[in-house]
Amino acid sequence: MSNRRRPGLLNLYRGEFLRSKVWFARRDRWFTDESATGRALRCAGCQRPADKRHLELHHLDYTGVILDNGRWQAREAHEDLVPMHPYCHELLHRLIDRDAVLSRHRTRRAASHHALERLQLKLASGTESP
DSSP, X not given: OOOSOOOGGGOHHHHTGXXXXXXXXXXXXXXXXXXXXXXXXXXXXXXXXXXXXXOEEEESOOTTEEXXXXXXXXXXXXXXXXXXXXXXXXXXXXHHHHOHHHHHSSOHHHHHHHHHHHHHHHHHHTSSOO
């Protein structure tokens, strides 16, 4: 199994699920639940404060994303979604896509956590800026 992203036309997840009403409802529910904790929203990459309008959610695991008889279901656990600025999110995916170990030889969750640690170090050192 690969953690690499696939071209949009060949990837139902990116081509359909992330554009579906089901995903937008799940996304809204994640932000509602997160705001109920009282914690300030922060990008998991650069650690800067942000609001829901400026954040995307990165999937640490796809087990909650289900296509059943042509209908999408969004059953991701709250902790399987991580808020990120679009730029930081793109950098995270680039790190995963370009590293053979992360893209092929680790679980999605492990690859995401490892790449996120590397991204945080890179952004903190100022070699990339969101």
